[in-house]
Amino acid sequence: MSSRQNSPERKKLRMRDIAAQAGVAPITVSRALSSPDKVSPETLKKILEVVQKEGFIPNNVAGSMRATAKVIGTIVPPLINSGIADQVQGMSDACAAHGYQLLLVQGDFSAEAEDKAIMALLGWRPKGLIIQAFVQSKAARKRIATAGVPVVEISEIRGRTPMNLAVGISNFDAAYAMTQHLAGKGYKRIGFVSTPIHGNDRLRQRRVGYRKAIADLGIDQGDLEVEVPITSKGGAAALSILTERDPSIEVIFCSSDLLAFGAVQECRRRGWAIPDRIAIAGFGDMDLASQTYPAITTVRVDRYGMGRSAVDHLLSLAAGETGSGKSVDVGFEIIDRESA
Amino acid sequence: MSSRQNSPERKKLRMRDIAAQAGVAPITVSRALSSPDKVSPETLKKILEVVQKEGFIPNNVAGSMRATAKVIGTIVPPLINSGIADQVQGMSDACAAHGYQLLLVQGDFSAEAEDKAIMALLGWRPKGLIIQAFVQSKAARKRIATAGVPVVEISEIRGRTPMNLAVGISNFDAAYAMTQHLAGKGYKRIGFVSTPIHGNDRLRQRRVGYRKAIADLGIDQGDLEVEVPITSKGGAAALSILTERDPSIEVIFCSSDLLAFGAVQECRRRGWAIPDRIAIAGFGDMDLASQTYPAITTVRVDRYGMGRSAVDHLLSLAAGETGSGKSVDVGFEIIDRESA
DNA sequence: CTGTTAGCGCCTTCAC
DNA sequence: GTGAAGGCGCTAACAG
Numbered sequence: 001m002s003s004r005q006n007s008p009e010r011k012k013l014r015m016r017d018i019a020a021q022a023g024v025a026p027i028t029v030s031r032a033l034s035s036p037d038k039v040s041p042e043t044l045k046k047i048l049e050v051v052q053k054e055g056f057i058p059n060n061v062a063g064s065m066r067a068t069a070k071v072i073g074t075i076v077p078p079l080i081n082s083g084i085a086d087q088v089q090g091m092s093d094a095c096a097a098h099g100y101q102l103l104l105v106q107g108d109f110s111a112e113a114e115d116k117a118i119m120a121l122l123g124w125r126p127k128g129l130i131i132q133a134f135v136q137s138k139a140a141r142k143r144i145a146t147a148g149v150p151v152v153e154i155s156e157i158r159g160r161t162p163m164n165l166a167v168g169i170s171n172f173d174a175a176y177a178m179t180q181h182l183a184g185k186g187y188k189r190i191g192f193v194s195t196p197i198h199g200n201d202r203l204r205q206r207r208v209g210y211r212k213a214i215a216d217l218g219i220d221q222g223d224l225e226v227e228v229p230i231t232s233k234g235g236a237a238a239l240s241i242l243t244e245r246d247p248s249i250e251v252i253f254c255s256s257d258l259l260a261f262g263a264v265q266e267c268r269r270r271g272w273a274i275p276d277r278i279a280i281a282g283f284g285d286m287d288l289a290s291q292t293y294p295a296i297t298t299v300r301v302d303r304y305g306m307g308r309s310a311v312d313h314l315l316s317l318a319a320g321e322t323g324s325g326k327s328v329d330v331g332f333e334i335i336d337r338e339s340a
Numbered sequence: 341m342s343s344r345q346n347s348p349e350r351k352k353l354r355m356r357d358i359a360a361q362a363g364v365a366p367i368t369v370s371r372a373l374s375s376p377d378k379v380s381p382e383t384l385k386k387i388l389e390v391v392q393k394e395g396f397i398p399n400n401v402a403g404s405m406r407a408t409a410k411v412i413g414t415i416v417p418p419l420i421n422s423g424i425a426d427q428v429q430g431m432s433d434a435c436a437a438h439g440y441q442l443l444l445v446q447g448d449f450s451a452e453a454e455d456k457a458i459m460a461l462l463g464w465r466p467k468g469l470i471i472q473a474f475v476q477s478k479a480a481r482k483r484i485a486t487a488g489v490p491v492v493e494i495s496e497i498r499g500r501t502p503m504n505l506a507v508g509i510s511n512f513d514a515a516y517a518m519t520q521h522l523a524g525k526g527y528k529r530i531g532f533v534s535t536p537i538h539g540n541d542r543l544r545q546r547r548v549g550y551r552k553a554i555a556d557l558g559i560d561q562g563d564l565e566v567e568v569p570i571t572s573k574g575g576a577a578a579l580s581i582l583t584e585r586d587p588s589i590e591v592i593f594c595s596s597d598l599l600a601f602g603a604v605q606e607c608r609r610r611g612w613a614i615p616d617r618i619a620i621a622g623f624g625d626m627d628l629a630s631q632t633y634p635a636i637t638t639v640r641v642d643r644y645g646m647g648r649s650a651v652d653h654l655l656s657l658a659a660g661e662t663g664s665g666k667s668v669d670v671g672f673e674i675i676d677r678e679s680a
Numbered sequence: 681c682t683g684t685t686a687g688c689g690c691c692t693t694c695a696c
Numbered sequence: 697g698t699g700a701a702g703g704c705g706c707t708a709a710c711a712g
Contacts, residue, residue, distance in 0.1 A: 013486075014705060025683050030707060040681060055486050060463040061404045062705035065688040069401060078429060085425045089418060092446040101460060104444045106432040120441060123400040146353075146395045232631035261631070268633035288628070291572035291601070293608035354689060365699050370691060380697060402689035405704040 013056045021050045033058060064125070070100045072314060073121030074130040075107040075114065083284050083303045084132065087154060090307020091130060098315060100127070109199040111137040122147045128314040130154065133201065150317035152310045156201045157327035164317055166327045167310045171202045174299045174332040175209030178253060178281060181334050183217050187251040187279060190214065190221070193238040193263070194255035195230035206255045206283065224249060228259065235262025236269075243278065250279060251340050257282035257289045260296050264339065279340035294338035301332050353396045361390045373398060404465065410440045412654060413461030414470040415447040415454065423624050423643045424472065427494060430647020431470060438655060440467070450539065451477040462487045468654040470494065473541065490657035492650045496541045497667035504657055506667045507650045511542045514639045514672045515549030518593060518621060521674050523553070527591040527619060529561050530554065533578040533603070534595035535570035546595045546623065564589060568599065575602025576609075583618065591619035591680050597626040600636050604679065619680035634678035641672050 019026040024043060032039045032047040039047070050056075060069065072095055076084055088104070095102045103124055107117040114131075118140050121129060128150040141163060144151055153166040158173070182190055192210045197203045207225065214221070226241050228234030235254055239262075242249055254260040260282030267274050274280060274294050282289055285300035309330060359366040364383060372379045372387040379387070390396075400409065412435055416424055428444070435442045443464055447457040454471075458480050461469060468490040481503060484491055493506040498513070522530055532550045537543045547565065554561070566581050568574030575594055579602075582589050594600040600622030607614050614620060614634050622629050625640035649670060 015707095016705080026705090027684085027707070028682060031682085034707090038681075043681085055483055057459055057462045057483070057487065059465060059705055061401055061409060061465050062688090063707070064401045065405070065690095065705080066707045067688095088444075089446070092444065096446065101464070102444050104428075104432065104442050106429070106436065119397055122397045124441070125399060125401050143395055143397070147397065148352075231627060236631070258627075261628075265631055265633040287571055287598075288601075291576070291605055293605040355691095356689080366689090367691075367700085368698060371698085374691090378697075383697080399689055402704095403691070405689080405706095406691045 013054055015056075015058065018047065018050050018054065018056050021054070022047045030058075068127055069125060070098075071103050071124060071126045072100050072128055072130060072311060073103045073105070073124065073126040074132075075105055075117045075121070076132050077108060078106065083286060083301070086303040087132070087307035087310075090304040090309075091311050092307075094308040094311035098311070100311070100315075109133065111140070111199075115140045115143070118143055122149070127318045128152070130310045130314060136199075150314060152314045152317070154306055154310050156205045157329055158205055160201070161325045162327060165313055165325075167306055167313060167330060168202075168327070169301055169330055169332045170209075171205035172209035172212070174283070174301070175206040175253075175255075176213045177209075177332075177334055178283070178299055179210050179213030180217070181336070182251050182253060182279070182281060182340060183213070183219070185340065187340070188219065188221075189224065189246060189248055189250045190219070191224035191226070191238075191242045191246075191249050191252040192255070193226055193228060193235065193242070193252055193259050195234065195259070196227050203255055210253060222246070230256070230258065232258050232262030232265065235259035235264075236266035237262075239263040239266045239278070251275070251281065252278065253281045253283075255283050257284045257286040257296060257298055260298065260339070261288050261292055264292055264294070264296065275338070275340050281340040285335055289335075290337070292339075297337045297340040298335050299332050300335050302330055306330055353394055355396075355398065358387065358390050358394065358396050361394070362387045370398075408467055409465060410438075411443050411464060411466045412440050412468055412470060412651065413443045413445070413464065413466040414472075415445055415457045415461070416472050417448060418446065423626060423641070426643035427472070427647035427650075430644040430649075431651050432647075434648040434651035438651070440651070440655075447472075451480070455480045455483070458483055462489070467658045468492070470650045470654060490654060492654045492657070494646055494650050496545045497669055498545055500541075502667060504666075505653055507646055507653060507670060508542075508667070509641055509670055509672045511545035512549035512552070514623070514641070515546035515593075515595075516553045517549075517672075517674055518623070518639055519550050519553035520557070521676070522591050522593060522619070522621060522680060523557050523559070525680065527680070528559065529564065529586060529588055529590045530559070531564040531566070531578075531582040531586075531589050531592040532595070533566055533568060533575065533582070533592055533599050535574065535599070536567050543595055550593060562586070570596070570598065572598050572602030572605065575599035575604075576606035577602075579603040579606045579618070589618065591615070591621065593621045593623075595623050597622035597624045597629045597636060597638055600638065600679070601628050601632055604632055604634070604636065615678070615680050621680040625675055629675070630677070632679075637677045637680040638675050639672050640675050642670055646670055 015026045015029045019029045032044050105117045107113040130152050132154050151163045153162045155168045156171050157166050157168045158170045194203050226238050228238045260280050263280050282296045282298040285298045289296040289298045355366045355369045359369045445457045447453040470492050472494050491503050493502045495508045496511050497506050497508045498510045566578050568578045600620050603620050622636045622638035625638045629636040629638045
């Protein structure tokens with residue numbers, strides 16, 4: 001047996017124990033802890049003293065059987081190598097501000113994983129869900145509808161209609177704007193690198209935006225697109241592939257800063273000057289982008305703010321506010337630096 | 341009213357509803373879902389059909405009142421700019437493998453924040469806690485002891501005795517080893533950069549390890565230490581500060597790869613050759629380290645593995661295994677690359 | 681402002 | 697293999 005099991009204070013404290021010691025009814029303890037202003041100052045003081053002295057922590061599980069739990073469930077794609085960590089941070093901060101807890105499960109971009117994760121979360125009867133993409137499978141949508149909980153999707157906001165409400169940017173617009181921006185700086189042959197698009201609407205919309213811009217610009221350059229793994233090594237590989245495919249390529253627009261960073265490092269290895277020999281642009285404005293030398297031209301997206309905003313909107317929905325089908329566009333910004 | 345509220349299936353499903361439809365008692369449904377082998381095949385089949393058809397998801401909250409919840413609580417420092425994301429990933433994967441959920445709250449390195457976070461988690465009566473540092477305050481230790489839940493600390497393993505069990509590395513040893521490694525490569529004047537150490541035992545131990553190595557090596561170099569913010573910009577600043585303080589400094593050992601990266605970029609800006617004009621070493625072996633050019637010499641720590649391991653050990657403890665005071669050293673590795 | 685009553689939905693315990 | 701009873705700890709609803 002481990003030491004924690006023979007510590008003296010092994011009796012489990014309940015509200016009724018605190019109540020008994022304070023000479024009041026259990027419900028009064030409950031009120032003292034959740035709405036102190038409904039209890040007279042003296043009673044409150046006495047109760048809090050006992051709570052403090054005994055180190056009592058109320059059982060949320062039991063409390064959540066009557067009132068709904070102050071828990072928000074969220075599904076996040078793999079955290080590694082992405083800006084998702086910022087979003088989690090934003091959600092976590094917003095939850096803390098409202099006295100909520102974040103129940104986090106991990107999914108990938110597959111519909112099965114999503115469905116499983118949603119089931120796991122709904123089992124806890126959360127106040128709502130935040131999902132880092134569109135809810136994909138019909139089964140999952142139905143489950144959520146049946147459970148009757150609101151959902152905020154952090155996602156591409158173009159095209160599809162969210163279940164309740166989506167928070168995000170138009171990746172299409174952002175990629176379109178960056179492509180136009182690059183053309184405006186005089187680049188003619190513009191390549192596009194992305195990580196595998198499979199099932200990821202955000203990435204798909206970036207590519208579509210890029211293509212639309214190329215078409216609108218009337219540039220005829222053949223196929224200058226490539227998909228690589230989501231690592232900086234992938235960015236390095238993309239540079240090799242594209243410059244081999246078209247040695248006259250002038251700029252590479254990467255669908256993430258990490259890829260852009262990898263491409264920049266590959267140029268270093270080759271001794272290529274940026275942006276003279278080749279220019280590079282990224283997406284996301286990670287800390288990395290501004291600190292790399294040369295600093296990387298990129299699209300700034302406020303992921304932390306998206307996380308916070310998602311929680312705020314979710315709680316509004318949960319409070320009964322209508323949000324059906326709405327999308328909240330948090331916008332983006334082209335950050336022009338030295339790399340392109 | 342939002343659309344989810346007037347969907348037809350608004351009745352909340354309970355086990356008794358499923359039971360009624362299947363013509364059995366509620367307890368049989370419970371058994372069918374949690375220990376199917378205790379129910380006859382026919383009954384099982386019928387029950388699962390109804391469950392499927394109705395989209396029933398059992399209420400974990402209610403279930404957790406009798407059995408303890410399959411939930412692990414964890415406190416993480418700010419996720420941004422750190423390897424913590426890898427650890428969360430590891431914990432999340434391990435939890436999923438055991439059918440557990442991860443309840444995540446955010447703390448910083450202050451004792452008050454830690455105490456608040458611990459209370460919030462304990463309210464959910466989790467199976468155990470994973471904390472990304474030593475449990476600092478006495479109040480918090482007492483709370484945990486009172487609650488009777490096991491704790492795994494992901495932390496520096498040198499010096500202090502963990503409450504139950506710690507998983508981590510000796511940051512002292514790692515920093516000592518790196519400093520010796522640099523000395524072994526012929527560097528004489530070795531600087532040390534860290535982010536603010538305040539309350540962070542891991543960082544402190546790295547500095548102590550560095551100092552010990554400098555002392556053991558008999559190097560007399562005055563004060564070549566500096567603290568900067570935890571950004572790559574901080575690394576750049578450190579380079580400026582240290583080279584100004586001692587122009588003959590030969591190598592800078594950064595307590596994180598991010599800082600090292602910033603220092604490398606600052607060298608680029610100045611046109612300084614690495615490692616000839618100045619050498620740079622990091623800590624952590626982030627993806628960044630191997631992909632920067634020149635690639636950064638660093639200390640590799642398996643953070644993902646630490647996360648997984650923490651969950652596994654926690655579940656062992658929860659199952660009654662003794663672990664009091666033990667530390668699990670996951671080890672580190674010096675990765676020698678081009679930057680130093 | 682305080683208390684009484686009655687569950688929330690499930691699972692442990694004990695029968696059959 | 698299946699079921700009946702009861703309670704986990706808390707709080708909504710309704711008195712007083």
